Amino acid sequence: MGNAAIELIGIDKSFGLVRANRDISLKIPAGTIHGIIGENGAGKSTLMSILYGFYQADRGEILIHGEKAKIETPSDAIARGIGMVHQHFMLVHNFTVLENIILGAEGEPLLNTSIAKARAELQRLEREYGLEVDPDAIVEDLPVGLQQRVEILKALYRGAEILILDEPTGVLTPAEADHLFRILRQLKEEGKTVVLITHKLREIMAVTDNVSVMRQGALVATSKTSETTVEELAELMVGRRVLLRVEKGPAAPGDVLLSVKNLTVKDSRGVTMVDDVSFDLRTGEIVGIAGVAGNGQSELLETITGIRKAVSGTVTLDGIPIDLTGAADPSELRARGLAHVPEDRHHMGLVLPFDESENSILGYHRQEKYAKGPILDVDAIRNDAEEKIRKYDIRPPNPQLKTANFSGGNQQKIVLAREMEQDPKVLIVGQPTRGVDVGGIEFIHKRLIEMRDRGKAVLLVSVELDEIRSLSDRILVMFAGRIVGERAGDATEGELGLLMAGVDERETAA
């Protein structure tokens, strides 16, 4: 393996009792794209944070370009030519692009000259890598794809020869992700070394030269990407065989349960987010709503579930209209058999400082089995939570643990268990597997299919096209607030992609 840009020898790291990295040794050849794949909590991010000096290893050595390196702080790493694009961007929201880029690398104490210098350097980088971004734009006004570009520019501005990207595509649309991969390939051609951390197998296959698999803190395999398969990697990650595509029988749609007619919704600024949307949802089917994030899917979900007001249109549940003027409160809808798994579990689905058991009944806490009048029946709640934990394999199986201490996948299972176990007639699910690892995705998908087979109606919103395609019986594509097309569940990625990009139905037909 040529000369190594990075060599890790026996890296070991524990957080309290959790051993996040176990004796990891790894060589990453210079001028390659190296993927590190593993489930959430497998220790990928910890390992890279050690390389970036954010954490200190308990044991082990790091060699950069064959030279032993003592990396104790991020500035040591930066000095060694290591740059990192974090999963949650490390940007100052109200600074300009330029200010964010020079932060920490200003050079001299006065900004005038350093800003001018940075501007020129930025133009050079933009030309060289095609990373265009307005240097004077305020970062929070930029779409996430561009914010990520700023992060990459930040690293390049500091002269990074080694670029680490932690789950970079989590927030990107398929097109943006493709663009990112083009940039990464170009960086490789320039002789830079790229380390890509992800839990998405497709990305590994698409862009990496070599891949290492991590499981439970240990490095379980490293191989050439061309010599491995998706199935093999998935098995290595999870430690058992995984079904990447859910098996499901044909749908048996029955009566219309949820009917949306001419629904129009505006946001707080008065911009039309949902524009004259109509569709029906029947028992025994999963209808998927595909679309690039921000095309009105979130607003549609929120309106149907009673969180947001509509401007016009009707929504009927089981033949009875839902009050769309804001009077329909979510608890009433829940009582009528409409359950909601919100898109953002942290923001809307869970109260993170609460115990797991408290979150597992939130919203249903007034039910008689959980409360006698105003007093909660703590024992009943705990027994109920323990049952859900068993049924949904939530780990660690401790109903008294703070919800914030569960991994993302397990948090998602807590929400799903809460909503599904109420046995609703209609289940509205937003991004059911966002930030969930392969094993968890398989589990959640199976559960959703089960719901359908029991004659429930499921409305699924997801930005993961794979997920939409593997679960849905019918697919609606949203673009700019409108439903621009309907396809069967077996539609190809290509035709859905066109619709998602806003290419009009009639144009494609012509």
Next chain:
Amino acid sequence: MDFFNTLVFLLDSTIRVSVPLLLAALAGLYSERSGVFDIGLEGKMLAGAFAAGAAAAVSGSAWAGLAAAVLIAVFLSLVHGFASITHRGNQIVSGVAINFIAAGSTIILGQAWFSQGGRTPLLGGDARFGAIQLPFAETLSDVPIIGDLYSDLLSGHSLIAYVAFLLVPFTWWVLFRTRFGLRLRAVGENPAAVDTAGISVAWLRYRAVICTGILTGLAGTYLALSQNAGFVKDMTAGRGYIALAALIFAKWRPVPVMFACLLFGFLDAFSIRIQGTPLPLVGQLPVQFMQALPYILTVILLAGFIGRAEPPRAGGIPYVKER
């Protein structure tokens, strides 16, 4: 002409009462922009005033008073920093504690050292920062209007007052034109961004609270050695809190901070001026109403007129690396 003279007099006292507010508000600006909330401005100012009064009384030098004030205020800032930066304690609790310590210990020490009921001895001459006559103030004083404005309004303040107003553009410059300022603003919004850029979050915040200490020390010195001739117990009388209100009112920006302090100072000067004088239409206003006015104004203006004052995003939250 009588009206004009009254106005000049009113504006002159506005400047005088605004100075400690301005210094304290700018002090708070450094700390809060770095993400460390500081409700202890009041206590630091009070301790500074006491130290200034005591040291000036003992040494007979105003400069020694100033040095003592800055020293003790910086020390208290570091205590606040130690609690809230190093030990990630609650910033409000730590700030309130400092206020209590200052309120209690200044009286006890004052009584123990000087036995004048918690006051420090009356000062005069070199032990105070007296009025400075600007050049030509004497000769211009007879020129109508310009003379009044220059000689009565602009001239004749203490050195610290001039420094306070010069600190406004200086603070703006530091904040927006220097590396330190860029980092200071960044650490108050997103400390993780600063940390991953290879800069120490703790050291940066410590430097910010030291700035706060120096400025509160100056504010205290002004109260004890310029506005008054010595320390009197509880002489800050809530100015630290009004300064905080001004800071929020001005959305943590230096130039608006100055105008907010001048506005609050004007209300204060006005309330003193009209005490006992009935106003047309409304009659005599209770003093308490005028004293409450800065707070009422802050609430009303923040609620409706100037929009939401968005504090630095990381304000009040101790920085902990993830996990």
